[in-house]
Amino acid sequence: MAAVSWKEILLLTGLVVGCYWNSLSCGFVFDDVSAILDNKDLRPATPLRSLFLNDFWGTPMAEERSHKSYRPLTVFTFRLNYLFSELSAASYHLLNVVLHALVCVLFLRVCRLFLDKNSSLVAALLFAVHPIHTEAVTGVVGRAELLSSIFLLAAFLAYTKSTGADNSIVWTPIALTVVLVAAATLCKEQGITVIGICCVHEVFVAQGFTLPMLLDTLRQVLQGKDGFPYAVLQTLLKLIVLIISTLLLVIIRVQVIQSQLPVFTRFDNPATVSPTPTRQLTFNYLLPVNAWLLLNPSELCCDWTMGTIPLVESLVDLRNLATLVFYTFLGLLAYHSLRYRHSSARTVIMALSLIVLPFIPASNFFFPVGFVVAERVLYVPSMGFCVLVAHGFKIISHKGHLKKISWLMIGVLLTTHAVKTFKRNWDWESEYTLFTSALKVNKNNAKLWNNVGHALENQNNYAKALQYFLQATRVQPVGDSALESVALNSFCDDIGAHMNVGRTYKNLNKSKEAEDAYLVAKSLMPQIIPGKKYATRVAPNHLNVYINLANLIRANESRLEEADQLYRQAISMRPDFKQAYISRGELLLKMNKLTEARDAYLRALELDRTNADLWYNLAIVNIEMKDPSEALKNFNHALELSPRHKLALFNSALLMQESGEPKFWPEANRRFLTYVEEEPEDANGYFNLGMLAMDADENAAAERWMRKAIGLQAGFRSALFNLALLYSQSRREIDALPVLDELLRHHPEHIKGLILKGDILMNHKKDTHGAKACFERILHMDPTNVQGKHNLCVVYFEERDLPRAERCLEETLALAPKEEYVRRHLSIVRGKMAALSAAGQPLTSAEGSTATAKEENVNRVEEVTEEVAVGEEEERGVGAAGKGAGDEKNVRKSSAETLGGVDKPESLVSSQSDKRTKVKSTKEIKDIEEKRAAALKRLEEIERILSGD
Numbered sequence: 037m038a039a040v041s042w043k044e045i046l047l048l049t050g051l052v053v054g055c056y057w058n059s060l061s062c063g064f065v066f067d068d069v070s071a072i073l074d075n076k077d078l079r080p081a082t083p084l085r086s087l088f089l090n091d092f093w094g095t096p097m098a099e100e101r102s103h104k105s106y107r108p109l110t111v112f113t114f115r116l117n118y119l120f121s122e123l124s125a126a127s128y129h130l131l132n133v134v135l136h137a138l139v140c141v142l143f144l145r146v147c148r149l150f151l152d153k154n155s156s157l158v159a160a161l162l163f164a165v166h167p168i169h170t171e172a173v174t175g176v177v178g179r180a181e182l183l184s185s186i187f188l189l190a191a192f193l194a195y196t197k198s199t200g201a202d203n204s205i206v207w208t209p210i211a212l213t214v215v216l217v218a219a220a221t222l223c224k225e226q227g228i229t230v231i232g233i234c235c236v237h238e239v240f241v242a243q244g245f246t247l248p249m250l251l252d253t254l255r256q257v258l259q260g261k262d263g264f265p266y267a268v269l270q271t272l273l274k275l276i277v278l279i280i281s282t283l284l285l286v287i288i289r290v291q292v293i294q295s296q297l298p299v300f301t302r303f304d305n306p307a308t309v310s311p312t313p314t315r316q317l318t319f320n321y322l323l324p325v326n327a328w329l330l331l332n333p334s335e336l337c338c339d340w341t342m343g344t345i346p347l348v349e350s351l352v353d354l355r356n357l358a359t360l361v362f363y364t365f366l367g368l369l370a371y372h373s374l375r376y377r378h379s380s381a382r383t384v385i386m387a388l389s390l391i392v393l394p395f396i397p398a399s400n401f402f403f404p405v406g407f408v409v410a411e412r413v414l415y416v417p418s419m420g421f422c423v424l425v426a427h428g429f430k431i432i433s434h435k436g437h438l439k440k441i442s443w444l445m446i447g448v449l450l451t452t453h454a455v456k457t458f459k460r461n462w463d464w465e466s467e468y469t470l471f472t473s474a475l476k477v478n479k480n481n482a483k484l485w486n487n488v489g490h491a492l493e494n495q496n497n498y499a500k501a502l503q504y505f506l507q508a509t510r511v512q513p514v515g516d517s518a519l520e521s522v523a524l525n526s527f528c529d530d531i532g533a534h535m536n537v538g539r540t541y542k543n544l545n546k547s548k549e550a551e552d553a554y555l556v557a558k559s560l561m562p563q564i565i566p567g568k569k570y571a572t573r574v575a576p577n578h579l580n581v582y583i584n585l586a587n588l589i590r591a592n593e594s595r596l597e598e599a600d601q602l603y604r605q606a607i608s609m610r611p612d613f614k615q616a617y618i619s620r621g622e623l624l625l626k627m628n629k630l631t632e633a634r635d636a637y638l639r640a641l642e643l644d645r646t647n648a649d650l651w652y653n654l655a656i657v658n659i660e661m662k663d664p665s666e667a668l669k670n671f672n673h674a675l676e677l678s679p680r681h682k683l684a685l686f687n688s689a690l691l692m693q694e695s696g697e698p699k700f701w702p703e704a705n706r707r708f709l710t711y712v713e714e715e716p717e718d719a720n721g722y723f724n725l726g727m728l729a730m731d732a733d734e735n736a737a738a739e740r741w742m743r744k745a746i747g748l749q750a751g752f753r754s755a756l757f758n759l760a761l762l763y764s765q766s767r768r769e770i771d772a773l774p775v776l777d778e779l780l781r782h783h784p785e786h787i788k789g790l791i792l793k794g795d796i797l798m799n800h801k802k803d804t805h806g807a808k809a810c811f812e813r814i815l816h817m818d819p820t821n822v823q824g825k826h827n828l829c830v831v832y833f834e835e836r837d838l839p840r841a842e843r844c845l846e847e848t849l850a851l852a853p854k855e856e857y858v859r860r861h862l863s864i865v866r867g868k869m870a871a872l873s874a875a876g877q878p879l880t881s882a883e884g885s886t887a888t889a890k891e892e893n894v895n896r897v898e899e900v901t902e903e904v905a906v907g908e909e910e911e912r913g914v915g916a917a918g919k920g921a922g923d924e925k926n927v928r929k930s931s932a933e934t935l936g937g938v939d940k941p942e943s944l945v946s947s948q949s950d951k952r953t954k955v956k957s958t959k960e961i962k963d964i965e966e967k968r969a970a971a972l973k974r975l976e977e978i979e980r981i982l983s984g985d
Contacts, residue, residue: 040145044157048144051164052137055457059129059174065467066338066487068176070094072128077111078118081679087111092180097292103406104293109222110180128176135182136173140164142189143419149196150241150383151426154433158446159426163419165454167333172412174464175338180224181415187220188230188394188416195234198274199242205270214281221285226416228289229393231282235275236389240374241382243271247374304341308404310349317348319400321355324362325409326395330421333453335477336460338470339487340409343480343511369424383427390420425449467491482508486536498543505536531557531578542588554585582606583619596627614643621653630661648678655687664691685711686721693728701728719749727758735766751782757789769796787821790814794827804834822852829861838869838879 064072075094076082090096092105113131121127140160147156163169172178191213198209213234220227239245253268307318325345329336337344348355366388373385394416398405433442463473468491474484489504538553558581582602590599603620606613617640624633637654644650651674658667671688674681689707692700705728712721726741742759746752756779763772776793779786794810797803808831814824825848832841845862852858869879 040141040148044144044160045141048140048160048164049137051161051454052133052140055165055454056133056136056173056461058458059133059461059464060126062129062174062461062464063125063466064123064128064176065464065470066175066177069467071111071177072114073123075111075114078115080115080119084112087115092177102293105225106289106292107180107222107224109219110183110224113179113183114176125176128179129174132173132176132179132182135179135186136164136169139182139185139189142186142193143422146189146192146419147423147426150379150386151423152430155426155430158429159419159422161450162425162446162453163422165450165457166330166418166422167336167453167456167460168329168411168414168418170336170457170460170464171338171410172415174461175412178412178415181412183223184220184227185416185419187216187223188227188233191216191220191230192233192237196237196242203267203270205274210274210277213278217281218285221289225289226394226397226413228282228285229396231278232393233386233389234278236385236393238271238274240385243267244377246377246381304406305400305404305408306342306347307408308400310347313351314347314349317351317353317356317359318345320359320363321345321348322400322409324358326414326417327362329409329411330414330418333456336411337474337477338411338463339474339481339483340478341407341481342483344478345408346480380427380431383423387420387423387427390423391417392420467494480511482511482533485511486533489536489540493540493543498540502537502540502544505533505540508533509537531560531581534560535581535584538584538588547588547591550588551585554581554588557581558585579606579610579613579616583615586619586623590623590626596623599623600627612643614640614647617643618650618653621657625657625660628660630657633657634661646677648674648681648684651677652681652684652687655684659687659691664695667691680710680714682711682714685714686724690724693724693731698732701732704728717748719745719752719755722748723752723755723758726755730758730762735762738762746778751778753779753783753786756782757786757792760789760792764792764796769800772796773801784813785817787814787818787824791823791827794831798831798834804831807831820851822848822855822858825851826858826861833865836880838865838872840880841865842869 070093072078077086077090077094087108090111091102092107092111093103094111095102097104097106114128117128117131140163143163144156144160147159151159172181194209194216195213196209198206198213200206217228217230220230239250253265307315310318322345369384369388373381373388375381395413396402398407398410398413429442429446433439463470468488471484471487471491474481475488478484485504485508489501489508492498492501492504534553534557538550538557541547541550541553561578561581582605586599586602589595589602600620600623603616603623606616607620610616617636621633621636621640624630624636634654634657637650637657641647641650641654651670655667655670655674658664658670668688668691671684671691674684675688678684685707689704689711692704692707705725708721708725708728712718712725715721722741722745726738726745729735729738729741739759739762742755742762745755746759749755756775760772760775760779763769763775773793773796776789776796779789780793783789790810790813794807797810798807808828811824811828811831814821815828818824825844829841829844829848832838832844842862842865845858845865849855849858849862872879
């Protein structure tokens with residue numbers, strides 16, 4: 037057995053890189069989305085033990101919707117990818133290419149066991165470039181095949197060393213084989229089949245038995261003529277160890293899936309729910325279909341489900357001839373390899389074992405699988421195919437006159453396969469390119485039409501997506517809506533297609549058409565007969581039709597009860613349907629039925645206490661129920677489960693900030709900082725950091741955060757106003773003016789900004805005309821604004837236009853007859869006018885104010901500042917909520933867990949934060965009272981000065 041040289045390793049690696057380098061530009065497509073993008077098990081925040089509790093897609097194995105595919109070691113490699121590059125698709129594809137190159141090298145090493153040097157290299161080269169492998173290599177989820185193959189080949193190579201030079205048993209390689217088999221199985225289930233390959237090798241290659249020899253030995257033992265030879269006993273001992281280890285692995289695997297097989301629909305594999313003989317004829321016909329893909333991989337398709345391959349329903353179907361030819365050829369090869377002992381027979385028997393045994397789990401013969409044909413499951417069987425091709429090449433090339441032709445044919449085969457593989461990789465660039473390429477092969481698969489529609493939908497091309505979704509409803513066979521208790525999900529054949537149509541109509545703002553499509557889907561659901569026990573369990577993805585329809589009609593305030601009825605109907609059909617409780621909780625929150633909303637979320641939490649979104653939603657209900665302490669507890673529960681849950685980080689920090697308790701401020705600051713790490717482009721996070729800094733009198737930090745928020749969101753109303761206020765309170769009034777100008781440029785109706793600007797202009801710039809323009813602008817927008825009207829009166833007084841000031845104060849008093857300070861100011865002005873009249877002085881003056889007037893100016897403007905300070909609390913309340921109407925996007929929303937096919941409700945988002953008002957802390961109330969007391973003292977001082985004058 038020749039070793040693998042470095043030149044051969046470099047040749048194989050170079051060929052793999054040449055065929056697959058363009059896969060690095062591909063994204064996450066098809067199953068990659070569920071396995072990578074949507075799989076929480078990849079995130080560092082998820083405990084490592086979850087990898088061994090959940091299936092390949094991140095779903096707990098105990099759940100009915102679990103696919104039962106247990107591949108923790110594969111998921112662990114995805115997690116390593118995420119650790120180094122998060123969701124950069126290139127790194128995932130690069131590792132797949134590296135693993136494929138490693139498989140090729142190991143396969144070459146295995147081929148050297150029963151092929152010569154040239155033939156084994158031909159087999160490895162053909163394996164490296166075969167187009168059937170693009171799904172396993174370019175599709176990221178194909179890594180399960182790659183890893184399982186590495187351990188499978190390594191286990192086989194280890195087992196070949198289990199026989200010593202004196203034909204004794206060497207146990208270390210056997211123990212290593214069992215460990216490697218376990219590792220292969222933890223990468224993908226078919227890894228366990230290497231045990232069968234090892235058994236075939238032991239009996240027919242290592243011991244050199246043929247089938248006639250085995251039968252003869254068995255006959256002699258049964259007749260009592262002779263016992264088992266020592267070599268046979270040794271072989272039996274090794275086989276018993278392998279078989280026992282296999283049984284242990286199978287038992288553990290069955291325990292992991294809790295003795296439940298996954299449930300598949302007739303969409304996934306129509307033959308599984310077909311009667312006899314259709315089921316058997318179809319499953320047998322699929323074998324030559326798979327063989328043809330290995331022989332002629334010219335038309336490859338990413339999805340062979342549904343109507344791709346019509347059922348074989350009759351014995352007279354001509355496709356049965358293909359099945360007959362396949363079994364005849366397979367039987368001849370098996371007969372040749374089992375009857376003779378020469379090297380050719382051994383090569384063929386090993387090739388057949390590599391083809392047949394790893395394919396058994398996907399054959400549907402022992403248990404149903406969730407696909408009709410899957411190209412990636414041919415990754416290991418193609419090894420046996422490549423061995424047969426290389427063996428045939430070896431036989432032909434040894435015939436002198438055919439040697440050059442054989443090399444030419446192999447060269448053409450390798451070249452065409454390499455080119456096909458390279459071109460096929462481009463199909464996996466995006467979901468749109470992948471599914472459109474599949475439609476060129478098969479137009480009878482409604483799932484492909486739907487998937488192209490989904491790809492266009494993700495590009496917001498809803499009009500074109502609708503065409504594909506509608507075509508899917510035409511291609512899809514209409515299902516029988518009758519209940520079938522023998523199999524889950526065996527009804528509702530085209531519910532998903534109509535749901536897609538409805539969702540797209542909704543995105544096109546065609547609510548009536550969307551509702552009609554959802555009603556069609558709903559009509560295909562099994563109907564509940566009153567008084568009759570409802571025994572059939574409906575799959576959650578089918579019940580989503582109720583959720584989507586309810587989410588649509590709840591946008592109409594008059595139909596909220598109707599929407600609630602739909603949610604309750606979904607719950608009655610399946611009490612463990614978590615999404616129904618979540619959506620109903622959102623609706624009840626919108627209807628202000630807070631207790632019922634809380635109960636809905638608590639019921640959902642009984643079903644899933646590890647769902648961070650549910651704890652977050654419950655916290656939102658607590659806020660609406662004015663229970664901030666309970667809300668904070670539930671926010672903390674959400675963050676324990678998902679430490680970087682963005683909404684929980686933001687809103688819990690906001691709750692701490694609003695509590696007014698300084699002890700909470702450091703943690704609130706930490707959470708806001710974590711939030712801006714997650715959402716670096718969200719200005720609201722920086723704004724609230726600025727508000728926290730203002731609370732802590734950290735003016736420099738507050739200014740920095742406010743500037744950051746404004747830089748991210750031009751015209752950020754609350755940030756601009758509070759930055760100006762910060763400057764004003766820091767005696768940097770001149771710096772506040774350009775900020776206020778920017779605020780008023782974006783929001784010319786901002787009354788508080790106009791008041792503050794007028795204050796600064798009059799008090800610091802001595803610009804009474806500018807201040808007057810600000811206050812007049814306020815009154816133009818709101819003639820009843822007492823604050824603006826009063827401040828305009830102050831301007832008239834500063835201009836020494838006492839009659840106009842008197843009329844202005846009279847009008848202000850009419851607007852606010854209960855404001856005592858306005859009445860006193862009017863009395864002071866009238867007294868001033870009487871004093872001037874008695875002295876024979878004019879009541880108006882074009883000159884600047886006297887020193888006394890200047891003093892009055894200062895005092896009166898300070899009074900305006902006091903009013904602004906009170907108004908600041910209102911503006912700050914909107915800003916601190918971070919998401920007030922007219923400012924930013926709403927944040928406080930119930931974070932519904934979105935399942936496949938569920939439309940997100942539109943109304944709840946805006947229903948949360950707009951209800952939110954700031955709860956003033958004890959410190960803030962005390963500050964306001966101090967400002968009011970200071971203002972009263974200033975009023976008394978004004979009265980004293982004016983009376984004295």
